[in-house]
Amino acid sequence: MKTSIFKTLLTGVLCTLISMPLLAQEDELKDLEGFIDFGDLSAAYGEPSISINIGGTLLQFVGLMSGESNPETAEMMAQLKGVRVFGYPIDDDPSVARQKFSEVKSNLKSKGWEPVVQVNEDDEQVLIYMKMSGSAMEGMTVMTVDDEEVMFINIIGKLDPRKLGDMMDNFDVDIDGALELD
């Protein structure tokens, strides 16, 4: 009887241990100061048109690969802890997205994020918030919505805006198919 209970407990502990990596990966970014939960708009807009969730491990490797050719980019990548992008096609119905904007804005304010830019036009809205911890940047959140798409971007860690263009050039990636820039 005792052996049976011990085996059951041992099995339970091992199952928990084995499932922990998956949970740990999912929660890797959630515990960071710069993380913001955007919720899920799938119920209103269907599957996201873009969903990017890059954690610290991948960012480190991308930085290492850029290290020889561009040390500045590698240094900048080392400051990043996570990059998340979620976009949904809204089909001329931005009401749910704008409601989500309000919810996220309240969440950002309650967590001490500072508004950097807010543009409120009839056909387009852009919100940029930054999270500071003392004088250290913990994250940046950008939300945009127009008649076609709602976009949530969450940069966790430090990002130098001056080097954004350089970093994009360094990647040398064809993104025309994924994004139409105005």
Add this chain to the structure above:
Amino acid sequence: MNRNDEKREQQINALLDGELGEADTDELKSAAGDDRELARKIVEAYQLQQLMDDIGVEPAPASLTKRLNAIPRQHKPAAKFSLLQPRWVMALAAVPLAIIAVSLMQPDTPSASEVARARQDLAVAFAYLDKAGQFTSREINSTVGNTMSDAVAGSVIRNMKSQYKNSKEKEA
């Protein structure tokens, strides 16, 4: 049994055990010479002792020994540390499983294709950031004009730069 009988019995036991003193031994022998009943008791006691000494100890059957050993003692002796005890065997068997589980918790080394995909995703993410920045600048420009736009947009950028610079200086 009166007091005298008790005394004689104690003397006989002491005599058989070799613990009776010389004076008491002589006194007991003298009394036995006069008392046939006492003499008979002494002889019978000797004979009984001789019989007891002649009886050998028969070894118990193995089955009985096994059963007796299986009976739990009222007070268990303190368990000796032994790696062969079942609980230690199970614990030792769990060690490699725990090591495997912990190793699974460590972040996997991404493959080259995963890193390449991450680079592309990052480029897309930063392109969206850039797009938001362009739109913001354009809106500021159209709202407040070129001159003020530079001032306002410059202020925003300066603010972001300043915060980033402060964080860098703090780290240094």
